[in-house]
Amino acid sequence: MGPMKKISSKTIGRALIYLRTLDGLAKQRWRYVSSGQLARMTGLTDVQIRKDISSFRKVGTPKVGYKIADLKRTLEDFVLQENVVHLVLFGVGNLGSAILKYPGFHQPKMKLVAAFDQSASKIGKVVNGVRIYSMENVPHVVHRTHGDIGIIAVPKESAQEAADLIVLAGLKGIVNFAPASVTVPKGVRVKDIDFTIEFLSLFCDVRT
Amino acid sequence: MGPMKKISSKTIGRALIYLRTLDGLAKQRWRYVSSGQLARMTGLTDVQIRKDISSFRKVGTPKVGYKIADLKRTLEDFVLQENVVHLVLFGVGNLGSAILKYPGFHQPKMKLVAAFDQSASKIGKVVNGVRIYSMENVPHVVHRTHGDIGIIAVPKESAQEAADLIVLAGLKGIVNFAPASVTVPKGVRVKDIDFTIEFLSLFCDVRT
DNA sequence: GTATGTGAAGTAATTCACAGCT
DNA sequence: AGCTGTGAATTACTTCACATAC
Numbered sequence: 001m002g003p004m005k006k007i008s009s010k011t012i013g014r015a016l017i018y019l020r021t022l023d024g025l026a027k028q029r030w031r032y033v034s035s036g037q038l039a040r041m042t043g044l045t046d047v048q049i050r051k052d053i054s055s056f057r058k059v060g061t062p063k064v065g066y067k068i069a070d071l072k073r074t075l076e077d078f079v080l081q082e083n084v085v086h087l088v089l090f091g092v093g094n095l096g097s098a099i100l101k102y103p104g105f106h107q108p109k110m111k112l113v114a115a116f117d118q119s120a121s122k123i124g125k126v127v128n129g130v131r132i133y134s135m136e137n138v139p140h141v142v143h144r145t146h147g148d149i150g151i152i153a154v155p156k157e158s159a160q161e162a163a164d165l166i167v168l169a170g171l172k173g174i175v176n177f178a179p180a181s182v183t184v185p186k187g188v189r190v191k192d193i194d195f196t197i198e199f200l201s202l203f204c205d206v207r208t
Numbered sequence: 209m210g211p212m213k214k215i216s217s218k219t220i221g222r223a224l225i226y227l228r229t230l231d232g233l234a235k236q237r238w239r240y241v242s243s244g245q246l247a248r249m250t251g252l253t254d255v256q257i258r259k260d261i262s263s264f265r266k267v268g269t270p271k272v273g274y275k276i277a278d279l280k281r282t283l284e285d286f287v288l289q290e291n292v293v294h295l296v297l298f299g300v301g302n303l304g305s306a307i308l309k310y311p312g313f314h315q316p317k318m319k320l321v322a323a324f325d326q327s328a329s330k331i332g333k334v335v336n337g338v339r340i341y342s343m344e345n346v347p348h349v350v351h352r353t354h355g356d357i358g359i360i361a362v363p364k365e366s367a368q369e370a371a372d373l374i375v376l377a378g379l380k381g382i383v384n385f386a387p388a389s390v391t392v393p394k395g396v397r398v399k400d401i402d403f404t405i406e407f408l409s410l411f412c413d414v415r416t
Numbered sequence: 417g418t419a420t421g422t423g424a425a426g427t428a429a430t431t432c433a434c435a436g437c438t
Numbered sequence: 439a440g441c442t443g444t445g446a447a448t449t450a451c452t453t454c455a456c457a458t459a460c
Contacts, residue, residue, distance in 0.1 A: 010429075012412045016405040020387060034441065042389050043398070046441095047431065054443055062437045062441045085411045098306035104387060104404040149407060149414070173414040175407060179228060179312060181250045190251070191410045193401065196312040197224040199357060199383060202399045203293045204220045206357070206381040218451075242419065254419090255453065262421055270419045270459045 007078075011052050015075050017042055018049070022072045034065030080109060088147040088171075089115040090162040091154035092122050092132055095177055099153060100127045113145040116165075118158075135165065142169040149173040156180035163190075215286075219260050223283050225250055226257070230280045242273030288317060296355040296379075297323040298370040299362030300330050300340055303385055307361060308335045321353040324373075326366075343373065350377040357381040364388035371398075 021041050025033055035046040035053075042049075053059065053066070057074050060066045087105060089096055092115050099105065105112040106128065115132045117123060123134045133141050141147075150166035152159055152174060159178035166174055172188055179194045229249050233241055243254040243261075250257075261267065261274070265282050268274045295313060297304055300323050307313065313320040314336065323340045325331060331342045341349050349355075358374035360367055360382060367386035374382055380396055387402045 009413050013409045016408055060442050079412050094306045094309045098302045101302045149411060173410045189410060189414050200224050201221045202381045203357060204287050205217055206397050268420050
């Protein structure tokens with residue numbers, strides 16, 4: 001590969017799928033895996049997998065495939081480089097509570113570190129090791145807990161408000177579960193996950 | 209526009225965002241909206257919005273913009289054509305419970321009609337008007353409730369099993385929240401939503 | 417003047433085809 | 439043989455530039 005081409009966010013997304021798959025294989029004591037095997041396991045094509053991997057670094061051995069431990073290290077270096085991702089949650093309703101309890105957010109590499117809600121009855125409680133704070137303390141708490149990414153899980157009427165608080169606290173990434181668009185300054189990335197839209201768009205695809 | 213070009217799934221996804229926005233505007237008694245206004249509200253560009261809309265049908269008036277009622281009807285005709293989407297849920301744990309209670313899945317256009325779980329303590333309960341069934345009854349219940357799309361919200365170890373049941377029941381669309389790939393026969397579409405991956409990939413983007 | 421609609425140009429992403437390695 | 443790695447071709451998507459309508 002050439003020295004350091006830029007890597008698209010699609011490739012990064014797939015790299016995370018490869019990592020997830022490799023973790024499973026490592027647990028089953030596999031040592032090597034080929035792009036064809038990964039293709040069957042992930043539903044992607046072998047060529048795409050090789051292209052993706054080669055954009056990180058060359059690690060495969062012809063005829064044998066990839067050494068799982070090496071490939072894991074290469075991908076992890078790229079996507080995390082020993083960082084821990086700290087999430088802060090806005091809104092502890094139905095969805096927010098599920099997020100609080102989601103095991104994937106209490107790993108060494110990714111931790112939910114604080115939650116905010118406006119309901120007085122929830123403030124001060126600790127769920128799954130995470131304290132729920134009042135909205136007034138956002139900047140202070142986010143700073144103290146080293147928040148990286150804000151999660152919007154409030155009703156759509158309050159989504160923009162939550163986004164503003166997240167921006168005010170200096171975070172550069174937002175995952176927005178509210179079914180409403182939010183506007184943010186340049187330099188802040190928003191990823192929208194509107195369940196209704198995800199399902200309807202799948203339905204449209206299928207109905208073709 | 210030419211007669212019936214095929215419409216990409218990206219365009220459909222954005223059409224659903226337009227619809228969501230138009231609903232909000234209609235509630236505030238707006239009558240007309242321009243592509244520029246929609247662009248500011250959604251964070252997309254005006255050209256993209258016009259291109260998308262024109263791929264459905266021409267409905268705008270130069271200088272005035274789009275009549276909201278007309279545009280809504282055009283988009284709805286395309287994405288739903290008076291259908292109701294019926295969802296069936298697999299797994300009533302933390303995430304599954306949040307999905308059961310999610311208001312967006314109890315609308316006229318989109319209904320969660322059945323849930324399945326293997327825990328005997330949950331089977332037979334009714335949450336939010338939705339009954340929880342045993343896994344043995346999947347094909348029968350899915351057929352009776354006219355299920356369209358299956359939701360996988362079980363632990364990753366059981367994800368493939370759930371996918372197999374969904375396929376067996378004849379459904380053609382799956383939304384998979386489990387952090388594991390599932391393999392399905394051709395003709396079945398799977399949309400993966402792995403929260404961990406969504407957050408990590410945003411983190412990588414931001415860290416650029 | 418202001419907004420829509422669209423062919424043409426430009427970018428990004430995927431797939432093909434095959435070279436190279438063991 | 440069997441697998442990786444990659445330039446080239448293809449396809450998909452977005453942006454530009456401008457014709458058109460009011």
